[in-house]
Amino acid sequence: MTKHTKGEVVLQVTNVALTYDRPILRDINFCIKNIVRPGLSQGQVVTLIGRSGIGKTQLFKILSGLQSPTAGQVTIHNNKPVKAGDMGVIFQNYYLFEWRTVYQSLLLAAKKNKALFGMEKQTIEQYAEQFHLTGHLQLYPKQLSGGQRQRVSIMQQLLKGSDFILLDEPFSGLDVCMLDKAVELLLQVSLSDELKTLIIVSHDIETSVAISDTVFILGNEPDKAGATIKKEIDLIERDLAWQKDIKQEKRFLETISEIKNEL
Numbered sequence: 001m002t003k004h005t006k007g008e009v010v011l012q013v014t015n016v017a018l019t020y021d022r023p024i025l026r027d028i029n030f031c032i033k034n035i036v037r038p039g040l041s042q043g044q045v046v047t048l049i050g051r052s053g054i055g056k057t058q059l060f061k062i063l064s065g066l067q068s069p070t071a072g073q074v075t076i077h078n079n080k081p082v083k084a085g086d087m088g089v090i091f092q093n094y095y096l097f098e099w100r101t102v103y104q105s106l107l108l109a110a111k112k113n114k115a116l117f118g119m120e121k122q123t124i125e126q127y128a129e130q131f132h133l134t135g136h137l138q139l140y141p142k143q144l145s146g147g148q149r150q151r152v153s154i155m156q157q158l159l160k161g162s163d164f165i166l167l168d169e170p171f172s173g174l175d176v177c178m179l180d181k182a183v184e185l186l187l188q189v190s191l192s193d194e195l196k197t198l199i200i201v202s203h204d205i206e207t208s209v210a211i212s213d214t215v216f217i218l219g220n221e222p223d224k225a226g227a228t229i230k231k232e233i234d235l236i237e238r239d240l241a242w243q244k245d246i247k248q249e250k251r252f253l254e255t256i257s258e259i260k261n262e263l
């Protein structure tokens with residue numbers, strides 16, 4: 001197994017509950033720790049899995065600071081309560097400003113990042129090359145394919161400089177080719193910085209687990225109203241993380257069955 005240590009807590013969820021006319025989420029407690037791998041800039045990739053309607057989107061919104069929980073709190077680095085804007089959020093439909101060119105949108109994002117002051121244009125061009133978008137910078141979003149929109153959305157969040165990127169169903173609606181590219185892209189993003197933390201909410205269990213180091217299963221427990229984290233699976237401990245072609249391996253398929261049984 002690759003040598004690694006788990007360091008500081010980068011995100012902590014404490015006693016989070018959400019109630020509308022009935023309890024939706026209860027007693028949500030988990031943390032994400034910074035993974036350190038010698039000689040490698042390795043971010044965290046975490047997947048949140050649960051059956052339809054269980055509360056994944058609600059938890060996603062709470063994690064991103066876009067929604068306040070009824071109780072409990074989410075904190076990031078050094079116990080700072082999370083607020084809207086702290087996290088880069090990529091929604092399923094890759095929302096983009098339709099009336100701005102790709103370049104104009106990216107420039108707006110880059111200008112929010114003080115660390116890029118004076119280097120915005122140069123950084124956009126570098127990312128565009130890396131993400132195969134150089135020839136698309138002067139186009140409007142309606143002139144892009146689904147995969148290109150996704151790459152622009154991810155670039156936007158990277159330019160803003162957020163350590164956390166939350167992705168809602170990043171694999172839905174992609175064909176097999178694009179799916180492979182999206183996976184490659186997310187891995188590339190996770191390797192760009194040790195503190196970069198990707199949190200993925202997805203129905204595509206196989207794909208998201210294959211690129212994750214930790215899986216959290218959101219589900220119901222008998223006789224208790226509201227969903228909670230039923231199980232945390234450390235894929236590093238199981239020697240299933242950071243491995244190419246892991247999807248074919250028996251051990252991986254057993255973990256997928258275990259997850260499905262929990263849903």
Ligand SMILES: Nc1ncnc2c1ncn2[C@@H]1O[C@H](COP(=O)(O)OP(=O)(O)OP(=O)(O)O)[C@@H](O)[C@H]1O
Nearest residue numbers: 020021024050051052053054055056057058059203
């Ligand atoms: N504003 C609201 N008022 C009342 N109930 C709500 C509200 N928003 C969501 N819910 C309920 O919260 C529950 C969880 O919804 P959520 O969208 O988080 O599910 P999900 O796990 O993301 O589902 P899916 O995978 O189908 O997208 C659902 O039962 C839903 O009806």
